[in-house]
Amino acid sequence: MIAYISRRIGVLLVILFGSSFLLYNLESLSGDPTEDLRLSLDPKAKYELLQLIHQLDLNTPAPIRYFKWLKGLLGVFTGHINFGLTRDMHSVTSELSGAIPTTLRLVTGSALIALVLGLMLGIITALRQYSRFDYVVTFFSFLMFSLPIFWVAVLLKEFLAIRFNDFLGHSQIGIVWILLFSAITALFWAGVISRDSMRFVQILVGVFVVNFAFLELLNAVHWIQNPRLGPIVILLGSIGVAYGVTALSTGLENRSALRASLVMAGVTTVLYYPINWVFKKHSSGLIIFILALLTVATAVAVGLALAKIDRGPVVRTTVISSLIMGGLIFIDRLMQSWKEYLTQDGVYGRPIPTVGQSDPLLSSSDFWINTMDRFTHTILPTVALTLISFAGYVRFSRGTMLEVLNQDYIRTARAKGLNERTVIMRHAFRNTLIPISTIVVVDLAGIIGGAIITERVFGWHGMGTLFNQAIRSFDLNLLMGVFFVTATLSVLANLVADLLYTALDPRIRIGGGK
Amino acid sequence: MIFRRKKDTALETTGENAIANLEVAGLSQRQIVLKRFVHHRAAMISLFTLIFAITFVFSALDNTIFFIHYSGWWHYSFTDTPELLVCKNGAIGCPTISLNPFSGQFGLGDHPFGQDNIGHDYFALVMRGAQRSLLVTFIIGAIAGTIGTVVGAIAGFYRGVVDNILMRFVDFLITIPSIIIGSVVGYHFGNLGITFLAFYLGLFAWTGLSRLVRGEFLSLREREFVDAARVAGASNRRIIFKHILPNAVGVIIVSVTLLMSSAILLETALSYLGFGVIAPDVSLGLLISNYQDAFTTRPWLFWYPGLFIVTIALTINFIGDGLRDAFDPRQRRRITKKDRQEATRIKRERESLS
Numbered sequence: 001m002i003a004y005i006s007r008r009i010g011v012l013l014v015i016l017f018g019s020s021f022l023l024y025n026l027e028s029l030s031g032d033p034t035e036d037l038r039l040s041l042d043p044k045a046k047y048e049l050l051q052l053i054h055q056l057d058l059n060t061p062a063p064i065r066y067f068k069w070l071k072g073l074l075g076v077f078t079g080h081i082n083f084g085l086t087r088d089m090h091s092v093t094s095e096l097s098g099a100i101p102t103t104l105r106l107v108t109g110s111a112l113i114a115l116v117l118g119l120m121l122g123i124i125t126a127l128r129q130y131s132r133f134d135y136v137v138t139f140f141s142f143l144m145f146s147l148p149i150f151w152v153a154v155l156l157k158e159f160l161a162i163r164f165n166d167f168l169g170h171s172q173i174g175i176v177w178i179l180l181f182s183a184i185t186a187l188f189w190a191g192v193i194s195r196d197s198m199r200f201v202q203i204l205v206g207v208f209v210v211n212f213a214f215l216e217l218l219n220a221v222h223w224i225q226n227p228r229l230g231p232i233v234i235l236l237g238s239i240g241v242a243y244g245v246t247a248l249s250t251g252l253e254n255r256s257a258l259r260a261s262l263v264m265a266g267v268t269t270v271l272y273y274p275i276n277w278v279f280k281k282h283s284s285g286l287i288i289f290i291l292a293l294l295t296v297a298t299a300v301a302v303g304l305a306l307a308k309i310d311r312g313p314v315v316r317t318t319v320i321s322s323l324i325m326g327g328l329i330f331i332d333r334l335m336q337s338w339k340e341y342l343t344q345d346g347v348y349g350r351p352i353p354t355v356g357q358s359d360p361l362l363s364s365s366d367f368w369i370n371t372m373d374r375f376t377h378t379i380l381p382t383v384a385l386t387l388i389s390f391a392g393y394v395r396f397s398r399g400t401m402l403e404v405l406n407q408d409y410i411r412t413a414r415a416k417g418l419n420e421r422t423v424i425m426r427h428a429f430r431n432t433l434i435p436i437s438t439i440v441v442v443d444l445a446g447i448i449g450g451a452i453i454t455e456r457v458f459g460w461h462g463m464g465t466l467f468n469q470a471i472r473s474f475d476l477n478l479l480m481g482v483f484f485v486t487a488t489l490s491v492l493a494n495l496v497a498d499l500l501y502t503a504l505d506p507r508i509r510i511g512g513g514k
Numbered sequence: 515m516i517f518r519r520k521k522d523t524a525l526e527t528t529g530e531n532a533i534a535n536l537e538v539a540g541l542s543q544r545q546i547v548l549k550r551f552v553h554h555r556a557a558m559i560s561l562f563t564l565i566f567a568i569t570f571v572f573s574a575l576d577n578t579i580f581f582i583h584y585s586g587w588w589h590y591s592f593t594d595t596p597e598l599l600v601c602k603n604g605a606i607g608c609p610t611i612s613l614n615p616f617s618g619q620f621g622l623g624d625h626p627f628g629q630d631n632i633g634h635d636y637f638a639l640v641m642r643g644a645q646r647s648l649l650v651t652f653i654i655g656a657i658a659g660t661i662g663t664v665v666g667a668i669a670g671f672y673r674g675v676v677d678n679i680l681m682r683f684v685d686f687l688i689t690i691p692s693i694i695i696g697s698v699v700g701y702h703f704g705n706l707g708i709t710f711l712a713f714y715l716g717l718f719a720w721t722g723l724s725r726l727v728r729g730e731f732l733s734l735r736e737r738e739f740v741d742a743a744r745v746a747g748a749s750n751r752r753i754i755f756k757h758i759l760p761n762a763v764g765v766i767i768v769s770v771t772l773l774m775s776s777a778i779l780l781e782t783a784l785s786y787l788g789f790g791v792i793a794p795d796v797s798l799g800l801l802i803s804n805y806q807d808a809f810t811t812r813p814w815l816f817w818y819p820g821l822f823i824v825t826i827a828l829t830i831n832f833i834g835d836g837l838r839d840a841f842d843p844r845q846r847r848r849i850t851k852k853d854r855q856e857a858t859r860i861k862r863e864r865e866s867l868s
Contacts, residue, residue, distance in 0.1 A: 011682065011685075014682075015682065015685050015686045015689060016689065018686055019686050019687075019689045019690060023690065023698075026698070027698065139556075142828055142831045142832060142835070143824070143828060145775070145827070145828075145831055146775065146779075146823075146824050146827030146828040146831055147824060147827075148779055148782045148783065148786070148799065148802070148820070148823055149783075150783075150786050150802065150803065150806065151802060151816075151820045151823070151824075154802075154806050154809050154816065158809055158810065162810075452787065453783055453786060453787065456787070467697075468697075468787065471697050471698065471701055471789070472701075483690070487689040487690065490688070490689055491685070491689055494685075494688075
């Protein structure tokens with residue numbers, strides 16, 4: 001195992017060396033960073049030219065200069081990594097360390113949502129192969145697959161930001177919108193779920209009525225100006241979460257798991273006011289982290305207290321459901337700052353911005369206002385990236401799930417008389433996750449350097465922007481810095497994916513075939 | 515709802531298999547694939563739409579393909595600058611297309627998609643852009659398909675040192691994200707014209723395909739028919755091209771289609787970043803990126819090129835999906851009422867014969 005990993009890392013270093021050498025020389029051959037200065041008529045240009053040549057060491061031939069650059073990289077062993085200077089004499093290292101967190105913030109949310117949504121839809125469509133739902137999802141995922149991201153971005157800016165902000169300007173949802181929205185939702189669900197015309201009408205009417213009543217209720221309590229969940233909704237939501245998570249995780253017939261989750265739902269509701277009081281006194285990321293840890297600890301304790309013989313599954317169920325319940329309280333607190341956020345400088349009652357990564361005029365030091373600001377700025381890019389990338393996961397997980405469902409062990413599981421939940425969640429779902437986990441790792445590494453267009457459309461300053469700037473101004477060191485980060489991540493991810501595959505699937509042995 | 519018990523799954527499966535087996539009895543591999551593909555409704559609709567779109571787009575304007583010059587049916591070229599028309603509501607260059615048969619001006623009009631800032635006919639621009647985008651797609655597909663197949667076939671067939679060298683080379687190319695390669699290539703070679711750009715992009719786009727083909731060859735070369743061919747004295751070249759390649763053609767075709775649909779988006783993205791097609795030539799990506807800010811005032815400048823990109827990419831994706839289903843014998847097709855009737859008919863005929 002160790003021999004295999006060290007051999008792989010050796011090969012990996014050779015590959016990185018080769019591709020960076022190639023790119024360095026290609027790029028330095030293909031353009032001249034001094035061109036604009038040489039052609040300039042400005043009397044100072046000559047001096048600047050000499051300075052640039054000196055700073056970037058341009059008199060040294062590129063292949064030799066590459067090794068000087070490489071020497072700076074090797075500083076990683078002494079703790080002084082040096083990627084060289086950009087054309088503007090900034091250190092590439094500091095540019096990179098500024099850009100990476102931004103890119104991470106941009107892509108993390110969308111990657112998670114796309115993965116969860118994609119997996120869920122993919123698995124449901126595989127279970128309901130050739131149903132109407134399957135056709136609808138397949139069509140939409142192909143459609144999303146075929147959209148250029150900047151096209152989606154422009155549409156989102158228009159409809160999700162500008163028009164939605166206009167809409168928020170009115171205090172009430174218009175009756176036409178309520179009718180239209182309810183009708184469309186009802187038609188969608190009726191069309192998707194129903195199998196015969198009787199059910200179709202039932203679902204149509206049911207969804208319509210529920211939707212209509214819900215939106216009217218929102219209007220009646222002026223929810224849009226002052227959104228919040230409140231203890232009652234949190235209690236109902238937590239009970240729903242308890243039942244839902246238990247049904248998926250252990251099955252409702254596991255009474256102790258259900259009971260433990262319901263206890264946690266009660267605890268969440270009882271602690272609603274105390275937690276809000278804590279938030280009023282101190283709010284920071286640290287407090288939230290501590291509260292999350294406390295939640296997990298309580299959930300483990302409750303789970304262990306109520307479990308009879310199956311501690312593992314009960315504790316798992318309780319922890320998952322109580323974290324979601326904690327999330328509800330967090331969302332509720334965030335919503336409470338909505339009204340105040342709307343009146344901030346730079347927001348002016350139009351909360352969904354079309355560009356930028358944060359509001360430069362925002363002067364509040366309140367944790368929740370700042371969180372809300374970051375959140376609203378992340379909405380549009382996240383939705384755009386999610387729409388583009390979830391389609392791939394839907395297709396892939398559907399295909400894998402179908403293949404798994406045709407395996408002999410699924411038939412064995414059914415023949416043993418296991419119920420359908422166990423067959424799907426324990427036998428099929430887990431085996432579907434094996435190939436998916438490996439492509440997820442590779443995708444996540446690729447996404448760091450791949451958000452070039454999204455960053456440009458939404459005016460963020462991450463890795464993509466750096467790369468763009470590097471290409472345009474022939475900034476060799478900057479380009480190499482960006483390339484080095486993305487390339488290292490991508491080869492490492494491939495290695496991790498291979499190792500993960502062997503860890504998850506005992507049938508595969510690494511290095512055995514060689 | 516998801517976990518509904520399927521009591522008769524086993525029974526159903528055998529029933530479906532029986533029907534599927536009856537359906538393909540007595541047909542060659544190629545006929546089976548063709549039959550399955552023709553039955554894939556979405557793929558067939560997409561195929562016809564794509565063929566129609568290609569003919570429509572390429573016949574619209576004067577053009578030269580392989581040194582043959584022909585004139586198109588549209589009365590403007592993409593370089594003409596007719597007078598900029600002002601329409602009723604005061605906007606400039608709005609579309610004259612009218613699909614309402616009762617409005618009195620039903621038809622295309624002089625500028626069906628409107629005009630751009632200088633007065634270029636936007637229909638001609640979109641046609642030209644779609645031509646460029648299609649051209650890029652097919653060139654990348656052809657070049658990357660050929661290189662990927664050959665490299666994958668050689669690596670998978672010869673294994674050992676050859677395989678190691680080729681696959682390390684692939685690893686090496688894969689470290690560089692395609693959009694980075696595209697940008698570097700596009701920025702420095704973009705002025706050589708779009709054909710060169712597509713050619714260079716194709717030179718880098720084959721890596722994923724070659725891995726797939728290699729995997730396919732690795733498993734196929736162990737099969738009995740390859741041993742049989744070798745015993746019969748066939749050369750390596752003959753075994754690769756006559757025996758193994760036809761069996762791997764499904765994987766190749768499917769991934770080339772998917773490659774092409776991502777190629778059109780890559781070209782669009784590069785043009786958007788300014789690394790792709792350069793004015794005065796146009797591509798769909800360039801049109802959209804030029805007019806993204808015009809969305810609120812003159813949305814047609816944004817909608818029409820987008821519509822063409824989506825149509826082309828969507829149809830190619832659906833065709834790829836249909837081909838995948840057709841080539842993969844493990845995929846169960848939906849058994850319709852018609853299929854059941856057909857199966858019973860065949861069964862009865864057989865029984866009456868025996």
